[in-house]
Amino acid sequence: MDKIWLVIQREYVSRVKKKSFLLVTLLTPLIFPAIMGVFVWIALEEEDNQALRIIEVVDDNKLFFLESSEQYAFSFSDLSSEKAKKLVQDGDRYGFLHIPEFDIEDPSGISFYGEENPSMSLISYLENNLRKKIEEQRLFESGIDPKIINDVRTKVAIKSITLDDEGTETVSDATVNYAIGFVAGILIYMFIFIYGNQIMQGVIEEKSSRIVEILVSSLKPFQLMLGKIIGIAGVGLTQLLIWIVLIGTLTTIVTGFLGMQMPQQQAMELANPELAQGLAQNTDMGDILLVLSGINYIQIVLSFVFYFLGGYLLYGALFAAIGSAVDAPSDAQQFMLPVTIPLIVAYMGLFVFVLNDPNSTTSFWLSVVPLTSPIAMMGRVSYGVPIWELMLSMGLLIVGFLFTTWVAGKIYRIGILMHGTKPSYKTLWKWIKTNN
Amino acid sequence: MLKIEKLNKSYGVNKALTDVDLNVSEGVVFGLLGPNGAGKTTLIRIINQIIDGDSGEVYIGGELLAPKHIELIGYLPEERGLYKKMKVWDQMLYFARLKGLSPQEAKIKIKYWLEKLEMETWKDKKIEDLSKGMAQKVQFISTIIHNPPLLILDEPFSGFDPVNAEIIKNEILELKEKGTTVILSTHRMESVELLCDQVAMINRSKKILDGTIKKLKSTYRPEVYSVTLDQLKKDLPTEWISKEDEGSFNFTLPLSGKKPNDLLNELMQYGQVSRFQELIPSMEEIFIHQVKSTENG
Numbered sequence: 001m002d003k004i005w006l007v008i009q010r011e012y013v014s015r016v017k018k019k020s021f022l023l024v025t026l027l028t029p030l031i032f033p034a035i036m037g038v039f040v041w042i043a044l045e046e047e048d049n050q051a052l053r054i055i056e057v058v059d060d061n062k063l064f065f066l067e068s069s070e071q072y073a074f075s076f077s078d079l080s081s082e083k084a085k086k087l088v089q090d091g092d093r094y095g096f097l098h099i100p101e102f103d104i105e106d107p108s109g110i111s112f113y114g115e116e117n118p119s120m121s122l123i124s125y126l127e128n129n130l131r132k133k134i135e136e137q138r139l140f141e142s143g144i145d146p147k148i149i150n151d152v153r154t155k156v157a158i159k160s161i162t163l164d165d166e167g168t169e170t171v172s173d174a175t176v177n178y179a180i181g182f183v184a185g186i187l188i189y190m191f192i193f194i195y196g197n198q199i200m201q202g203v204i205e206e207k208s209s210r211i212v213e214i215l216v217s218s219l220k221p222f223q224l225m226l227g228k229i230i231g232i233a234g235v236g237l238t239q240l241l242i243w244i245v246l247i248g249t250l251t252t253i254v255t256g257f258l259g260m261q262m263p264q265q266q267a268m269e270l271a272n273p274e275l276a277q278g279l280a281q282n283t284d285m286g287d288i289l290l291v292l293s294g295i296n297y298i299q300i301v302l303s304f305v306f307y308f309l310g311g312y313l314l315y316g317a318l319f320a321a322i323g324s325a326v327d328a329p330s331d332a333q334q335f336m337l338p339v340t341i342p343l344i345v346a347y348m349g350l351f352v353f354v355l356n357d358p359n360s361t362t363s364f365w366l367s368v369v370p371l372t373s374p375i376a377m378m379g380r381v382s383y384g385v386p387i388w389e390l391m392l393s394m395g396l397l398i399v400g401f402l403f404t405t406w407v408a409g410k411i412y413r414i415g416i417l418m419h420g421t422k423p424s425y426k427t428l429w430k431w432i433k434t435n436n
Numbered sequence: 437m438l439k440i441e442k443l444n445k446s447y448g449v450n451k452a453l454t455d456v457d458l459n460v461s462e463g464v465v466f467g468l469l470g471p472n473g474a475g476k477t478t479l480i481r482i483i484n485q486i487i488d489g490d491s492g493e494v495y496i497g498g499e500l501l502a503p504k505h506i507e508l509i510g511y512l513p514e515e516r517g518l519y520k521k522m523k524v525w526d527q528m529l530y531f532a533r534l535k536g537l538s539p540q541e542a543k544i545k546i547k548y549w550l551e552k553l554e555m556e557t558w559k560d561k562k563i564e565d566l567s568k569g570m571a572q573k574v575q576f577i578s579t580i581i582h583n584p585p586l587l588i589l590d591e592p593f594s595g596f597d598p599v600n601a602e603i604i605k606n607e608i609l610e611l612k613e614k615g616t617t618v619i620l621s622t623h624r625m626e627s628v629e630l631l632c633d634q635v636a637m638i639n640r641s642k643k644i645l646d647g648t649i650k651k652l653k654s655t656y657r658p659e660v661y662s663v664t665l666d667q668l669k670k671d672l673p674t675e676w677i678s679k680e681d682e683g684s685f686n687f688t689l690p691l692s693g694k695k696p697n698d699l700l701n702e703l704m705q706y707g708q709v710s711r712f713q714e715l716i717p718s719m720e721e722i723f724i725h726q727v728k729s730t731e732n733g
Contacts, residue, residue, distance in 0.1 A: 006533050014522065210517030214578070217484040217511040218534040220503075417486065 007227025053094035203323030311374025324415030346372035354379035370400025443492035
């Protein structure tokens with residue numbers, strides 16, 4: 001036990017002391033907010049400095065009216081198509097919207113001419129306005145006053161409340177649950193990949209530099225493997241902790257500094273005013289607080305830590321086994337597939353099944369099978385999972401982790417002393433079966 | 437110190453060790469000889485408990501080999517290895533701690549050895565910044581840092597220049613004086629003759645001979661004498677192919693079953709015997725001869 005502890009210390013200290021660790025750890029959380037900040041800043045700048053774009057509108061129906069905005073002004077005229085196009089070509093107009101005479105039942109042939117591709121937001125703004133006007137026109141023609149329609153229009157927002165066996169009611173919001181599951185799942189996925197690879201590299205380094213022969217004359221290969229896996233887990237947790245603190249602080253600073261003028265909101269309003277309004281109504285501060293307070297944080301945090309470590313240990317052992325079987329990182333490729341496939345299945349499954357329908361059969365299996373459960377279960381936990389399913393999944397993960405560590409130990413023990421031979425799956429199987 | 441009985445090990449169909457017996461007395465330098473692939477490394481790995489034998493027993497100090505014996509052994513493998521990015525001091529500390537030394541003990545020992553081999557100035561250097569010879573010295577110290585009563589050195593002189601090889605050789609002899617048992621696995625026969633008290637030779641998984649150097653040399657002497665005759669009284673028999681050098685005749689004669697004295701008497705009839713010397717085989721000759729004869733037989 002003392003010796004494992006020595007290995008853990010060495011693996012941890014030698015990595016944390018590296019300059020590259022310090023750089024990555026400090027820069028990564030700086031980079032994301034920095035990129036975001038720069039984008040926000042550029043977007044704001046652009047909006048302020050942009051020259052007003054004039055769009056020539058030729059409406060052969062004489063039906064439509066488009067309201068000018070800060071960015072776009074609409075000039076209505078009876079110019080011929082050719083003349084209007086000429087204006088665009090000469091640069092006098094940003095674009096030319098041609099609305100030919102059409103059948104109100106089947107509007108078609110509306111075209112936008114521009115020297116450059118118009119932005120998505122402009123096109124959807126135009127489409128929305130035209131659609132609204134056509135709808136109004138058609139209502140009017142079938143004898144209904146559009147005003148009545150406007151008055152009748154109602155907003156409905158469903159407040160979702162979960163009931164547990166004791167009858168306690170908790171307000172929930174799928175969006176918040178989705179976000180939590182999404183972030184947790186991705187974090188675990190990335191952690192397994194990045195640090196699993198570090199384990200593999202470390203094993204290959206010890207093997208190819210032949211240190212391993214000296215090490216295993218002082219301690220058991222299994223102790224060495226476990227020490228390395230745990231030591232690197234410590235490095236990962238340290239990094240994660242620093243990131244959480246840094247990102248938290250930085251986001252607060254950045255959002256505080258830029259104020260609340262987030263341009264997404266404006267872009268959204270321009271593109272789809274109804275949705276934006278709906279969002280604004282739904283995201284009532286009080287409701288959000290209610291939802292946030294309804295989340296079972298303790299369960300989520302505990303499961304996150306459990307699956308984070310469990311998944312890492314399960315895969316970490318496999319990465320160590322791969323490293324021990326090969327002489328150089330480039331040879332590792334052939335054995336990576338059985339490790340990467342379940343990880344990718346879990347990752348895809350999280351988005352395709354789990355987050356969309358946490359209680360489906362597929363989601364259940366994804367969150368119970370040990371190879372996929374660390375990632376998939378996090379997508380379900382935030383929505384709330386029956387306690388027996390959680391226990392089953394955790395129990396199986398522990399069994400799975402013990403099993404992969406046992407298998408990996410068998411491969412590792414022989415692999416680290418084998419040089420110059422490229423093992424196949426068949427040889428690995430032989431190693432697993434060998435008793436000494 | 438070390439006793440091995442009927443040790444067997446095979447890798448699949450390949451036999452690495454077949455019924456190997458060994459007996460290494462305490463306080464000797466024991467040479468483990470054999471061509472590449474003979475099974476030396478396998479034997480050493482089994483003693484170090486890196487791998488297990490298939491059958492047979494290994495005893496250390498009379499006790500059946502067990503995990504606790506790891507701390508009694510210092511092992512220098514043929515393929516050296518150190519963490520390239522680690523500093524000399526940290527590296528030695530790590531190896532010493534793995535061999536069971538407390539941090540305080542380890543620090544005292546490391547300081548002692550760094551001073552002894554005049555390496556104090558390197559202690560904060562990374563291994564990758566050292567020359568090969570310097571790294572070898574670090575490796576050697578790491579091997580003996582915990583004062584093991586049994587030292588297993590696999591080709592200890594490879595990678596050293598003559599000056600440093602001499603230093604290491606003297607350290608080995610000094611350790612032996614202090615009672616350390618040393619197992620030396622090597623191809624370099626001159627170091628065997630200089631250092632070893634006992635040897636064992638392994639070829640194709642089997643031990644083909646063992647004993648003290650003196651005993652081996654006498655067992656395997658060719659019973660041939662080298663003779664110089666002066667002032668010839670009569671012509672030499674034609675089968676004695678001799679070389680004349682200013683009136684002296686040099687040649688070799690096998691005993692052919694006679695006693696040395698009879699042979700000498702016979703020679704005296706031909707002239708003045710100015711040299712009569714038995715040819716002693718070098719370890720290298722014994723080694724090559726034995727390897728060839730086991731391979732042909």
